[in-house]
Structures are given as C-alpha cells and as structure tokens.
Amino acid sequence: MASTGDLEPTHYPARRAAQVALHYLNTHHGSPFRVFGLQQVHKASAEDVAAGGRKYKLDFSVTDWGSGSAGPALRCSADVLFPRTERHSAPEVQLHCEALHQINSTAQEEDAFYQKYISPDSTVSARDIPDSFGNMSEEMQPFWRLARVAASFIMLRESSENTEFNMAKVASVTQQESSEEQLMLEFVVLLHDFPSQEIVQWKLLASWSPDRGVRVLQTEWQPRCPHATKPPN
C-alpha cells in the first residue's frame, strides 16, 4: 500500500528513497577521506509515473562521516525513480547538493594515501574492519571508507522501495597489483538490509586514484551458507 503525495519525512518510504540518493552521492563524491551519511529528511513526496514506476522528490541534509559531528550539514535535493519492471533494475537518481565543492578539501590526505600505497611493494591485506567490538585502526579507516564507497555502487544498484541497505562491515581487503596507476583493491563486504534483516555478502574489485575516484570493476554475490540460494530481488 504505497502512499502518493506528501510523505512523512521520518517514516521509512521517504528514508529509503533518501538512502538511495545517499548511495548515489557517495558513488560520485566518496573517497578514502569522504563518506556521506544521511542527517535528516526535511520534505518528501512521491508519485506514480506514466512509464510505470514511482518517483520520489526529496529535500534532505547530509554530513560527512569523516569530519565527525562537528562537520557542517549539506543540503541536498534529489529525484529518485524506482522503475517497475519485471526483473529488478536499478533506481535512477538525479541529485543536487549545495556547496558540495566548498567543503574542506581532502586532496592532501588523498595524495599522501595514494603515494603510500601505489608503490609496487605495497600488499595491504586485512580482515574484519571493524572487528566485533567496533575497533578499527587509524590505518584502516581510509580502506573502510573506500569499501563503503565501492559498496555504495552495489547498494545503489540493488535498492528498491523494499530495501534499506547499510554496510555492516568489511570482511576483508586484499590489495591487487596496481593497474594504470590505480590502486586496485579486492573487498569482501557484508551488507545489512533493514526490512529483511538479512546480511548479504559481496566480493568486489575496485580501483581508486585521486584523479579518477572510485570505480567498481567486478562484483560477485557470495552465499554465506553452503546451502543458501540467491536471494530474490
């Protein structure tokens, strides 16, 4: 039973659509030193569209998790279209955030991080980020953020009106041989879907450099139990 017209901003239909917009924002502007999180939905509405689908109009604020609670909130507006097709297809997002290019530049940290790990001898390999107790070393934080941005590509693609994804943890990160001056990282991530409460495991290969940003080259859903079948979508 979907609602049309104005939506309650604190209720789940608006929030799920806003999270989709966030995933889109992170795929475009996320980095080892920048991941955006939803702060608040201010206004939301939804309507059915002629082609068969539902379009949400959103007005919301986001914060950069990197700068902590002290960071400024960015105001954004987005249109999120969930297509109604027989087989699942990714939502389409149009997004505009004010002052996106005015937020503190992380170019220096990015360059330092890049220089440190692009060397041919670099073979980063780690598991359980964070660990069971929520601990994450300083050194691992940019890798966690990279995983979170790369996972956003998957979360964006897999989202529907009936999902609400977060990244639960990074099961592993393994650096691959650099290619075309890109840091190449293989991640295994656990995603948490709120409505179903399922933990979904994905392996992915991502590249990053300060110039080209994050790109996801391969993704592979992985079963968590030997007998599990692919979840329906």
Next chain:
Amino acid sequence: MILARKFYSSKMKGLLVLTALFVAVFGKKTFEGDQVLRITAKNEAQIFLLKELSEQEHLGLDFWREPVHESLPVDVYVPFHSLQAVRVFLRYNQIQYNVMIMDVQDLLDDEEREMVKYRTIPRSTDDFVYTAYHDLNSIYSFMDMLVAENSNLVSKIVIGQSYENRPLNVLKFSTGANRPGIWFDTGIHSREWVTQASGIWFAKKIVTDYGRDPVLTDILNNYDIFLEIIANPDGFVYTHSNDRMWRKTRKPNPGSSCVGVDPNRNWEIGFGGPGASSNPCSQTYHGPSVHSEPEVKAIVDFVKSHGKLKAFVSIHSYSQMLLYPYGYTRTSAKDQVELHELARKAVSELQSLHNTAYTYGSVITTIYQADGITVDWTYEQGIKYSYTFELRDTGRYGFLLPADQIIPTAEETWLALMAIMEHTKNNPY
C-alpha cells in the same frame, strides 16, 4: 633526553610493580616524580665516581644495574627528592645519562589501568568495566555480584531456560511486596551488542540512584523494575563464538539445515503475516508456531502470571528510534495520541544529553511492517506503555558500535526510560 620506556625489560617492569605493591602494602607511598636514569660512564674514573655516589645512603638511590665497567650501562632509580642533586653531580662530572622512566607513578598508573581493564574477574560491580563488551559468563557473574551487593533491593529470578538450556535471568528491583511492575529487556536479538551492554549499565544505575535520585526512588517505592539483560543467551554466545551477525535463537528447524527463529516475530499477535517470513533460513522467520521459542514463552508466562505490569520496553539496535504499537496493522493503537506524546517527550529527554537525533512513531509507519512482535502482544495484554527502542547508530557502524559509545548510549537512553517510567507512575491505570 630520550624517554625510553621500550628499552626496559619486562623483568624490570615486573620488579617495579612488585616493589610498588610491596611498598603500597607496607607503607602508603607514591612514586610521583621519581625517575629511572640510564648512565653511560666513559672511563674507569667515572665508574669510580658512580660507585661513590651509590654509597650516599641519604639519597635513597637504588641501582638496578650496578656500576661495574664503562662498557656496561648503569641504571639507577632516583627518588624525586634526590633528582636535583644527582643531575647536578652527573653534569658536573660530565657523565652522560638519559631518562629511562620519566615518572614512575605514571607508569604504575598505566599498568594498574591495564590490569583492571583486562582482569577477567572483577571483584565487584564497581570494578566492572562498563566501557567494554563482555561475554555471557562475565555478564551472568555481574548479575550475581549486583544481587550480592544489594540484596535488599535486587534479586535474580530465573524465568525459564533457553533452547540450549541456559538460564533466562531477570533482575528484580523491589522495595516492597505486591507492587505493579515495569519491564525492560535487552539483547533479544543477539547481534545488537550495545543493548546488552546498556542493560548492564541500567542495572548499576538503578542501584546507584535508589535513595539518591528522588524521581527514581519514588518510582521504586511504588513499582518493581524487572530487567532481562540477555533475553537470547544462545544467540549471544553464538555471536561470540561463531557469527557476530547472528540475530535469531539457536533452535534447529526440522526439515531445514537453517537454524533459529526470530524471537521478535514469534509472538501471538498477527502471527505469520506478511511482516515476517515463513522460511526457516530467513532472519525474520516467525517459527513453527506462536511462542514456540522457549526464550519467548518464558516472557509470555512471566507477564501473564505477574498480571500487573504497567510498562514494557523491549530494546534493540540500530536506527535511533522509539516505537510504539502496532507493527502488524496500520490501525492506530487506541492510546496512540498519548503514546506518541510520551515518545516525543522521552526522545526530547534523550536528545538533551548528547544531541543524538531519534525518530519516533508506530512500528509499521516508521520502520516497517512487522508481524508477531513483542510490544504488539504486550500492548494487547493490556500493558499500555509498550515501547520498542532502536539504539545507536544510524548505520555507520550499525551492529559493530565501538565500545566507547556504550556509556553515552546507555546514559541518554536512560533519560528516555526515566521519562517513560515517570509518566507510568503519574498515570496509574
């Protein structure tokens, strides 16, 4: 001067601790400002001077490594009152040295902190480390200690056994007989670790504040409080031993290789509806029948036999929400207006502490349709103030909330719980 803590051996460290403990037991001494110096003599003449120094008893020096030969370092413990004199002596004679341990008391303090932190068996609930996540045995020991320390206020009731035969322990805080009651549970979904950790903190908070905080004292003089800190012990053990992300009970499902039932879909209210799954492999599997899980049945039996519970709060994470019935239907609860207003007040209290933003509303509108949930059932049993919390955070760490957020989370949540309890007390029914 090089602060060279890493250069001293663990044997020396042990000796230091032993000395400190010896002295601490036999005399109240502290070691503030005392230092350990490493001296490098460059010739026999300097060695001779150092031997003379060692004979100055009034200085109270303790040579950990005696002056023997110029090729060997000389380590000396210098009490604060002699530091000035020793340094002048060394400088005057151009004897090289550096400071190995800048402040012995600091070192002892750090060690003490480390030891307390990793001491596996706290001696009292004042010793217990609230800023860390604990395992089942530690938490069960905590409960017993709390009861032993506050036996006229707290008792432990075993309301049943889990599937794997672990006791289902409930702490009862009571100052008199035949009182109406208020119930809190944490950890019914085992992976939501900040909830059990907060439950421990709430237990300690209650015993600390009774007799000190007028509002809580008044509440406890009229109501009993029941607190089930680990509502799903089998799942909790499993999150430590096998799978940190385990949510359900650990009861096997006949005919399936998948284990466990979602204890928050197993209640007799809208059971089996679309807001739960009929697939045993699902995280929201409702189970073969209502109250099929012993963890759930135990609470059902307790609530029914008590008969006078007036508030019931089931605590989960994450999402930062305060929710009231219903989850199984869009029909508003009869008391919706009052429940909504109380939620608003409780959230406002919560937010006042650390500015943590919460949303609030009915389960079905705010979070999702969920059938067979705890608070829908308790509400239908006549417990008007039935609420579900979703604690920190909103997805950044999710279930893996860093331990340094346990106390801030517990503190702010407590303010909301106090608001609910106070309202319950002021509005008897």
